[in-house]
Amino acid sequence: MRDDRAGAGASTPVAPGTLLVASPGLSDPNFRRTVVYMIEHRGQGSLGVVLNRPSEVEVREVLPAWAPLASQPHAVFVGGPVDSRTALCLAALRTGQDMYGLPGLVAVRRPVALVDLDSDPAALAPRLRGLRVFAGYAGWDAGQLADEIDRGDWIIVPALPDDVLTGHHADLWGRVLRRQGVPLALLATFPAEIGLN
Numbered sequence: 001m002r003d004d005r006a007g008a009g010a011s012t013p014v015a016p017g018t019l020l021v022a023s024p025g026l027s028d029p030n031f032r033r034t035v036v037y038m039i040e041h042r043g044q045g046s047l048g049v050v051l052n053r054p055s056e057v058e059v060r061e062v063l064p065a066w067a068p069l070a071s072q073p074h075a076v077f078v079g080g081p082v083d084s085r086t087a088l089c090l091a092a093l094r095t096g097q098d099m100y101g102l103p104g105l106v107a108v109r110r111p112v113a114l115v116d117l118d119s120d121p122a123a124l125a126p127r128l129r130g131l132r133v134f135a136g137y138a139g140w141d142a143g144q145l146a147d148e149i150d151r152g153d154w155i156i157v158p159a160l161p162d163d164v165l166t167g168h169h170a171d172l173w174g175r176v177l178r179r180q181g182v183p184l185a186l187l188a189t190f191p192a193e194i195g196l197n
Contacts, residue, residue, distance in 0.1 A: 012156045014041045017109025020048060020154040021176055024190035030081040033173045036138050037159055039108055046145045049079035049088055049134040051163055052172040059133050065121045071130035071165040079134030089115040091131035092161045111161050130165040155184060
């Protein structure tokens with residue numbers, strides 16, 4: 001498998017639990033100013049979810065049993081342009097909780113886990129700090145993500161568990177860039193619309 005790395009001097013490899021931050025020049029409307037949390041990255045392809053695109057649909061409307069565990073805002077997020085009828089759920093475990101051997105959870109990168117939405121929410125509730133439900137996902141075939149990274153479309157940075165649960169989704173793109181330090185932090189000042197600058 002190829003060792004995909006970010007540009008701009010960063011050396012974080014793509015792996016489960018890392019973030020793909022859209023470069024300011026990425027104009028694809030599906031990914032413009034997005035932050036993608038990587039769930040899987042293998043030679044055959046990669047999968048992640050967009051963390052900063054809430055929909056108008058509330059979790060209680062589609063998965064009422066999981067709604068009490070959903071983090072603010074309680075919206076279903078648009079995880080990406082692939083298979084919008086598929087629901088994925090990420091959760092962050094409470095401090096000290098172990099996810100291994102716990103039915104209904106698949107480790108992504110501690111303390112974040114993928115939640116089986118067919119499992120019992122009541123059994124998981126005491127162990128979870130919060131969760132986020134996504135409709136659809138972002139997916140790449142073998143080599144496709146590496147090509148996009150080489151082209152400069154994505155910046156790869158470490159994720160924090162709070163990135164998955166944050167209520168500050170509107171400026172997550174800028175917040176993630178600002179915490180990287182210079183020179184990446186300067187990209188957060190890039191205007192959303194260059195023509196309006």
